[in-house]
Amino acid sequence: MSKRIAVLMGGWSAEREVSLVSGAACADALKARGYAVTRIDLQRDLSALLAVIEANKPDVVFNALHGRWGEDGNIQGVLNVLGVPYTHSGLLASAVAMDKAMAKKLFEAEGIPCPPGEVVTIEKLRAGHVMDPPYVVKPNDEGSSVGVHLVQPGDNELPMDDLPAGRPVLVEKYIAGRELTVSVMGDRALAVTELRPHQGFYDYTAKYTDGKTTHMCPAPISDDIARLAMDYAVRAHKVLGCRGVSRADFRYDDTERDPGDLYMLEVNTQP
Template identity: 55%
Template sequence: MRVAVLMGGMSSEREVSLNTGAQVSGALRQAGFEVTEIIVSDDLEALLKALKPRPDVVFNALHGRFGEDGTIQGILDYIGLPYTHSGVRASALAMDKGAAKAIFAAAGLPIAAHKIIEIEELLAHDPLPRPYVVKPVNEGSSVGVSIVKAGDNRRAEIVSAWNFGAAMVEEYVPGRELTVGVLEDRALVVTEILPTEKFYDYHAKYAAGGSRHVLPAQVPENIAQSAKEIAVAAHKALGCRGASRADLRYDEDTGRLILLEVNTQPGMTATSLLPEQAAHQGMDFPALCSWLVERAACRV
């Protein structure tokens, strides 16, 4: 089978995508696939040319805007090429944090208090009681995320550095960072993320030594089971396909478990969570990549 791996792209996560694509390509070759690596830029015509002769499947290793927001998915649907991961609707919904929260709320899933604002509103007042989190509505990998705590004076600094459009302001939920990978209708394992620095930001996600992963997470069994159920329910509510990963917070003091977001294009790098969880369940990296290729589809 001929697989074209799309990597790079135009988002702030381009370097992560290049790393993901290189590792996925190696794993697919190891699994016996004929692989073509395609580095995606803003030249759509060049991409369409690179997809000729047509591969059997496209492995979408793109991250961020244009890669996991439904854009590339729509192009591949239009030309009838099966691709890995979620389709247009689920990708667009998951990438838009406001839309995703609405879907989660409608499904009865536990979410934090939040609101969408124009970033300039931060100059005038606190949109929510402190502490709260400010994050872009349409970015991934914790790009642009800040925490505003009691007593600090960072609002003007956040506004001056902002170039992401609308912002989501969300209640800061104290506690432990948990994540659960989902393969179709099966949750893998609950991982606790222990960042070596302030919080699980872009550096902690992708730098060697930026965080430590504990799996299975050392949490009560009922919390682990609930986290898995929430992850699968969120995957289904969005209409995801293939793999996704749900990020949650667990407040031990109150027993509160909160769904933060769902990633429809989980990272596939050396420090990534989904491959680590799959390996814990007996599925090595080539097998995971093969599993995704075997479930590729379009117009779904």
Template identity: 50%
Template sequence: MGNPARGDTEVKVAVLMGGWSAEREVSLTSGRGIAAACRTLGHDVTEIDMDRNVAAALTAAAPDVVFNALHGTPGEDGSIQGLMDILGLKYTHSGVTTSAIAIDKELTKRILVPQGIRMPAGRMVASESLYAGDPLPRPYVLKPVNEGSSVGVAIVTDTSNYGNPIARDAAGPWAEFTELLAEPFIAGKELTVAVLGDEALAVTELQPTHGFYDYDSKYTDGLTVHVCPAELPAEITASCLKMALDAHRALGCRGASRSDFRWDPAQGEAGLYLLEVNTQPGMTPLSLVPEQARARGISYETLVQRLIDSAMEGT
């Protein structure tokens, strides 16, 4: 690309956003930012707020490429990717198989742990069983197996107000999901690494001003301090970057991905665990991939153009 503020060739871009997942509003914010960047780049842009007639809307737009700005299901789980494959459309980010695996935290472990990538031990539990007793020693984490943005995550501790065992009338993901993934709670720091193309960009430490890095902390200005690059020992930074890139490659991710970690400094390198890989990372003003790109001297517009180029080239 010659001028990083503008694409070399005008292309027709359909920006697919919105939808009906729990992350709809974040997707709309991402999509609007992407659409504005595409117009700055000189592209012909159609914005599509996905509904059940999305196939007709995509066909009518007849884009050269679809910028997939959806978050959650069905935009992140392989469903929309399969539809676009059927329609013969090029699109940003990962394909059907990678998307279907990466959104499922248990399937992700089955792929990555045999590759030597450390992830927390855990198991699937029936929500109903939580009312009889704990599946793991406290503290532990309960999360839906296929939601993103920390939707439905609960940290169960000896002092949490859920009860012991968890009470039926306690608010939590057990009231919304029939099954949950239970994992040991890892004390320490919340870290994340973006991968763009075939390069891990940086490590960011996320410091919530209250509680943990939940949905509100991710997307509400002022609720989380981002330290980028994270102030870490050199070997931990190197391990984060390597694990994120290895996970990106092992899952077959395309375009951009973002890997989330927990690190317990008391355990050194043995305390670094990859939690999940996000194949549709956010592109809002508070999102981590654009922030890490900026730290590497890559503007938002250039980031958008690189993702479009990747989709057009099928890499």
């Protein structure tokens, strides 16, 4: 049984604060179970990471990083080179899952429906609507709903301020209805949860501010839709080559008929 665990957290992505919170919680839980835990707040100076790993010689690294550099294959590649075992998905699955447009191609090839959309540049977005509203604008390679905006009919100014300059942007048709999420461990879906923001769109604020969203588990949906969501989540986990745990996010449109239509949004390899 591994006894020395290094918990990687922090980093320098837009999700740094989220990672620090989740990393601290993971470190506390591991310590309570009797493991010798080293907390590492990852910085851009990778020599510092190498020094800490060399000094502590962890049996395994628990990856609690979020966002770019932490869940996109970069840190996984570093740990592969060092020969240090780590939790969660490996380099390839992490990189593909973080590229939302590429992951969607795999999902659709697997027969999993996704919202219609396209990858565009900031310049094209500035030129005007790229599809009929309502639609969702989001960075193609960020998580935690960072930079996600809902563009409604009648919106004249498109969201630009927190979109990444020089990086691709994913524009998708907005799917009305409900937000569902499914956690997968190994090759088994655990449950379907519905996320109900108290107002507006399920964005970064709704996700991480206490009292902004109600979590309902199990989701109040039919058994057939629950089974379908869990099936899609496991298939997406496998087609990406995920390891350990993942979380699949969906929109379920039951606004016009029941049962409605289920669409996969993305898979998070660092839930």
